[in-house]
Amino acid sequence: MDGYRLTGHYRRRKVENFLAQGLMVLAAVLSVGVLFAVLGFVFVQGVSGLDLNLLTQTPRPPGEPGGGMANAIAGTVILVTLACVFSLPVGIGAGIYLAEYGRSGGLAQLIRFMADVLTGVPSIVVGLFVYAVLVLPLGHFSGLAGSFALGVIMLPTVVRATEEMLRQVPDAIREAGLALGLERWKVTLRIVLPTAFNGVLTGILLAVARAAGETAPLLFTAFGNRFWNLDPTQPMAALPLQIFVYAISPYDDWHRQAWAGALLLVALVLAVSLVARLAGRNTPAGS
Amino acid sequence: MAVPGITRRPITKSQLADGLFGLLVGLLGLGVLGLAVAIGINLASGAGPALGRFGPVFFSRSVWDPVREEFGALPFIYGTLATSFLALLLGAPVALATAVFLAELAPRWLRGPVSYLVELLAAIPSVVYGLWGLFVLAPLLRAAIEPALGGWLGSVPLFQGPFYGVGIFTGGIILAIMVIPTIAAVSRDVIRAVPADQREAMLALGATRWETIRLAVLPAARSGIIGAVLLGLGRALGETMAVTMVIGNRPEIPASIFAPGYTMAAVIANEFTEATSDLHLSALFGIGLGLFLLTLLVNILARLLVWRVAWGPVGGE
Numbered sequence: 001m002d003g004y005r006l007t008g009h010y011r012r013r014k015v016e017n018f019l020a021q022g023l024m025v026l027a028a029v030l031s032v033g034v035l036f037a038v039l040g041f042v043f044v045q046g047v048s049g050l051d052l053n054l055l056t057q058t059p060r061p062p063g064e065p066g067g068g069m070a071n072a073i074a075g076t077v078i079l080v081t082l083a084c085v086f087s088l089p090v091g092i093g094a095g096i097y098l099a100e101y102g103r104s105g106g107l108a109q110l111i112r113f114m115a116d117v118l119t120g121v122p123s124i125v126v127g128l129f130v131y132a133v134l135v136l137p138l139g140h141f142s143g144l145a146g147s148f149a150l151g152v153i154m155l156p157t158v159v160r161a162t163e164e165m166l167r168q169v170p171d172a173i174r175e176a177g178l179a180l181g182l183e184r185w186k187v188t189l190r191i192v193l194p195t196a197f198n199g200v201l202t203g204i205l206l207a208v209a210r211a212a213g214e215t216a217p218l219l220f221t222a223f224g225n226r227f228w229n230l231d232p233t234q235p236m237a238a239l240p241l242q243i244f245v246y247a248i249s250p251y252d253d254w255h256r257q258a259w260a261g262a263l264l265l266v267a268l269v270l271a272v273s274l275v276a277r278l279a280g281r282n283t284p285a286g287s
Numbered sequence: 288m289a290v291p292g293i294t295r296r297p298i299t300k301s302q303l304a305d306g307l308f309g310l311l312v313g314l315l316g317l318g319v320l321g322l323a324v325a326i327g328i329n330l331a332s333g334a335g336p337a338l339g340r341f342g343p344v345f346f347s348r349s350v351w352d353p354v355r356e357e358f359g360a361l362p363f364i365y366g367t368l369a370t371s372f373l374a375l376l377l378g379a380p381v382a383l384a385t386a387v388f389l390a391e392l393a394p395r396w397l398r399g400p401v402s403y404l405v406e407l408l409a410a411i412p413s414v415v416y417g418l419w420g421l422f423v424l425a426p427l428l429r430a431a432i433e434p435a436l437g438g439w440l441g442s443v444p445l446f447q448g449p450f451y452g453v454g455i456f457t458g459g460i461i462l463a464i465m466v467i468p469t470i471a472a473v474s475r476d477v478i479r480a481v482p483a484d485q486r487e488a489m490l491a492l493g494a495t496r497w498e499t500i501r502l503a504v505l506p507a508a509r510s511g512i513i514g515a516v517l518l519g520l521g522r523a524l525g526e527t528m529a530v531t532m533v534i535g536n537r538p539e540i541p542a543s544i545f546a547p548g549y550t551m552a553a554v555i556a557n558e559f560t561e562a563t564s565d566l567h568l569s570a571l572f573g574i575g576l577g578l579f580l581l582t583l584l585v586n587i588l589a590r591l592l593v594w595r596v597a598w599g600p601v602g603g604e
Binding site: 013014016017020021023024025026027028030031032034035037038039041042045089090093094096097098100101102107108110111113114115116117118119120121122123124125126127128129131132133152155156159183184185188209210212213214215216219220223240243244247248255258259262265266269270273277 | 305309311312313316317318323329332333380381382384385387393401403408412413414415416417419421422423464467471495496497500501518521524525526527532555559560571575578579583586587589590
């Protein structure tokens with residue numbers, strides 16, 4: 001074996017091992033580096049445009065400097081809130097069905113599979129769908145249509161998160177409830193769901209973070225609005241939508257505001273995902 | 288259950304409530320199924336007029352002229368496939384290597400933080416990627432990287448022509464960044480699902496870490512990794528805003544990857560609210576239907592592969 005140690009074959013294997021591991025470390029550094037490159041630029045470019053006007057003013061006419069994104073910030077809050085109203089009851093209900101009733105039955109498997117597949121439907125396609133079912137029949141763009149589109153995007157995440165978290169609740173807890181004479185629905189709503197609450201909350205918050213940053217499904221549903229509007233039956237502004245419009249405009253001042261808006265949006269999305277992480281850490285089933 | 292002397296009691300209020308609750312959540316579950324079907328039906332009916340007018344050739348015609356009402360989806364299909372292919376070519380190796388690093392090489396204390404950072408890439412909204420692509424990446428590509436590549440590989444038509452900064456190449460790079468978190472996270476999970484025995488057996492034979500990864504770990508996780516890459520492909524195919532902002536928006540099939548192009552998602556995003564006629568609108572629905580079916584196919588394949596690894600007997604091929 002001592003002779004083997006000195007052969008070129010052994011040395012080649014060692015070098016190959018070293019190089020391959022080095023490349024993998026490099027890849028990880030690159031992945032994280034890209035993140036910092038994007039976030040860094042958003043921060044540096046965005047901070048200079050961040051002022052009180054951005055938060056309190058509505059947009060000025062094209063080309064006229066000044067103005068802000070107050071309407072878009074309010075719009076995003078309203079759109080995401082309404083999207084929760086649409087998606088949470090259905091999503092949590094469907095999740096309960098999958099975890100507590102359907103379990104490994106054929107129908108449950110099919111629903112589970114379709115929920116996973118729905119996650120992959122492009123958001124622009126969801127926009128087309130909502131245009132066909134809400135905008136065309138109502139005759140105009142509206143915040144309602146926009147929030148419905150966001151709700152459709154949130155739904156599969158909420159369904160799967162609810163199901164997975166409920167499944168992690170031990171059956172002994174269910175049996176204890178049933179043995180006390182509680183009905184199954186009460187066991188589900190009063191015992192199982194509260195036990196899994198933090199985990200479900202994590203899933204919901206991650207869905208909210210995704211929905212808040214979506215632009216494509218709002219283009220022809222909420223449409224955007226240059227004016228202050230809190231009425232969801234009217235076209236409504238949204239932060240990502242306004243960033244898009246400003247970014248592709250030819251005005252420097254709008255570019256500056258687009259960066260500042262992007263900083264706001266990224267901060268919002270990252271804050272929500274961070275809260276989601278913290279909520280997830282406290283699940284009995286988690287960690 | 289038929290105990291003599293005890294008659295069956297009528298259905299009580301609580302039994303009724305239980306039944307109703309079960310029915311309710313069952314219906315909500317069916318709602319998810321119904322939603323998927325409704326999306327398909329509405330897209331198909333929206334696309335009806337355009338597909339009726341042009342037939343299946345709609346997807347292989349390369350003319351796009353809203354003024355003369357001549358529509359064909361080929362330039363957009365080409366743009367979508369070209370940018371997505373580039374994204375996988377550039378992004379998948381990086382993502383896979385990152386996944387192997389996270390699952391096999393990284394010290395325990397580093398795994399959590401790095402995993403979190405890589406997953407953060409998925410949390411950044413696509414419009415922010417678009418903004419970054421338009422104002423940071425595109426100028427950099429135009430000034431430095433495209434001329435360098437053009438000088439080096441200029442004899443190949445794919446790398447010829449003027450450097451715009453926006454185009455197929457830029458779209459592909461942005462998408463490569465966006466598919467990294469998807470591919471890395473799923474691959475990391477399937478690699479971790481490979482039993483430790485496999486590694487130990489390999490190491491006991493005197494293999495290096497890289498040989499263990501290459502010969503024992505990756506083959507066992509193969510179908511899951513392919514699934515992960517397909518999930519990334521699904522994301523790339525359907526990505527809208529970031530690509531719309533850097534693709535250049537020209538409905539042509541360019542010979543060079545540096546030239547502007549167009550993707551299926553981008554043309555819908557740009558032209559839908561400004562569609563000049565019902566046929567134009569319907570043609571955009573047709574492109575949406577094509578995109579829907581394409582991503583559906585890719586996602587179904589991906590899910591089947593990932594499910595097989597996650598639920599099936601691992602490494603038992």
